[in-house]
Amino acid sequence: MRHAYLGGVVPTLTWRVMPVTTQIMATRPLEDDLTKRLLPSDHCVEDIRYIPDYYRLSGDKRLLIGGGSVYGGTDDLNIQHKLRRNLYKICLELKGIEVEYTWSGNFALSFTRVPQMGRIGKNT
Known part of the structure; x- marks a missing residue:
């Protein structure tokens, strides 16, 4: 694996990004009163640590929690x-909750951690 899904498609960008793997899990659907306490505005939440964690509700009221990113792109x-330890930080009521799905995937992260913008080649 070179970096996420870019591969060798744009060789001039290969040195600007690194592969990062993130994991996600989805709980069983939650009751309405619990979802209202967890995320009353139904927005996505992300912390601002160097290796971020994030969570949100799915359309069928599952809590999706992701994070635990691994730099270098390994599963x-x-x-x-x-x-699970991050899940319990969000809400101790979720201790022991059934997790129905888990998966991981890669993304390309720039070394500066900000979007890269500019031209590749001549401006024609």
């Missing part, structure tokens, strides 16, 4: 173990 074999 973690035990996603639930890695993310």
Whole structure:
């Protein structure tokens, strides 16, 4: 793997980004009163740590929680173990909640951690 899904498509960008793997898990659908306490405005939440965690509700009221990013783009074999401690930071009521889905994926992160903008080649 070179970096996320870019591969060798744009060789001039290969040195500007690195692969990062993030994991996500989805709980069983939650009751309305619990979802209103967790996310009353139904917005997505992300912390601002160097390796961020994030969560939101799905359309069918599952809590999706992601994070535990691994720089270098390697998969973690035990996603639930890695993310459950973050789940409990959000809400202790979720301790022991059934997790129905887990997955991971890669994305390209610029080394400066900000979007890269500019031209590749001549402006024609």
